[in-house]
Amino acid sequence: MSGPLTGLRVLELGGIGPGPHAAMMLADLGADVVRVDRPSGGLKVAAGARDWMQRNRRRVAADMKTDDGMATMRALLDAADVVIEGFRPGVAERLGIGPADVAKTNPGLIYARMTGWGQDGPWATMAGHDINYISVTGALNAFQKGDSGPVPPINLVGDFGGGSMFLVFGILAALYERQSSGLGQVVDAGIVDGTTTLAHMVWGLMESGTWVDKPASNLLDTGCPFYDTYRFADGGWMAVGALEPQFYAELLKGLALDTADLPKQGDRSGWPTLRARFTEVFASRTRDEWAKVFDGTDACTTPVLSWGEAAQHPHLVGRGTVIEVDGVTQAAPSPRFSRSAPAHPKVPPTTDTPLDEVLESWRR
Secondary structure, eight states: OOSTTTTOEEEEEOOSTHHHHHHHHHHHTTOEEEEEEOTTOOOOSSTTOOOGGGTTEEEEEOOTTSHHHHHHHHHHHHHOSEEEEOOOTTHHHHHTOSHHHHHTTOTTOEEEEEESSOSSSTTTTSOOOHHHHHHTTTHHHHSOOTTSOOOOOTTIIIIIIIIIHHHHHHHHHHHHHHHHHOOOOEEEEEHHHHHHHHTHHHHHHHHHTSSOSSTTOSTTTTOSTTEEEEEOTTSOEEEEEOOSHHHHHHHHHHHTOOGGGSOOTTOGGGHHHHHHHHHHHHTTSOHHHHHHHHTTSSSOEEEOOOHHHHTTOHHHHHHTOEEEETTEEEEOOSSOOSSSOOOOOOOOOSSOOOHHHHHHHHTO
8 A cells, every 4th residue: 555644553343434534544545444343244335336435445254243253353353453333323333343442452542433313412313314314404505496395415515515525534633632642532523614614704704794595695505607517519518717807707708708788797686687698608509619719718617517428537647537447437546646656546455354463464
């Protein structure tokens, strides 16, 4: 392994969603991640498919309902720097591998807990998924326009934005603190907490009166005609984000529109007129034609691409943002580092690694 986290030993208790995503990011940057699955293989994201969030791992099997399985778990926990656990609150404690249990033999362990509702609160033990977590934070309500109702932004905002990213952030912060204290601690990463932190700017703007609590009524939620998407003659779409005056001027230049014939950019009463004019002009050409017009300009106007098209976009190709591993298109490790560059990702494990082999490598 190579990368800035080389030497870090991470135990991932098998699950789906934000926990494995966090483990993948740590592994991408060089951490030695060992995933523990049930002998049956645990949960599957798709029948017969490899789960590419499990790349760069080793894997062991442990049945925590047996004495041998629990002995395996305790040996791994004693040797790890970090454990990622996504059980409902109280489950790990009932199994005898909760933070207090493990701290007796491994006081430096960072115990990272990934849940939707967090470790406490009225709903802490209730089931849920990304759509439920972001629904109660206010975030999901913002993803709607007209009478279509809220549209879930896949699971990027909750599971991965408010979940795994904050779990990794907490793990790294706890590791930094451990350098001075010598002690581990619990990282309680609740998706509702992380999502609310992601939306901190909105809360601040509401307090100042700059943001109103009504979808599609604000600068960044399609309420603004120069921060929205527009349909083309061929059915494609263009994303427009020309907020600043100089970028807005470039937008009008590309659309061949004269400011003298339009309402002022900051005049909200004129926004319906601007939207109607932009809609009319964009619909006069195809997406690719408009993409050529705005390519390389500061109009903040770009084509909306499919996943397949994104993999072929010159900028993403030029940076190596999308790569292939074993013939499978996927995201490259991120972010980039000037010295300790991560290695090219490896395929997800297809077989279990013997426990003795893992423990020997972790005890060196």
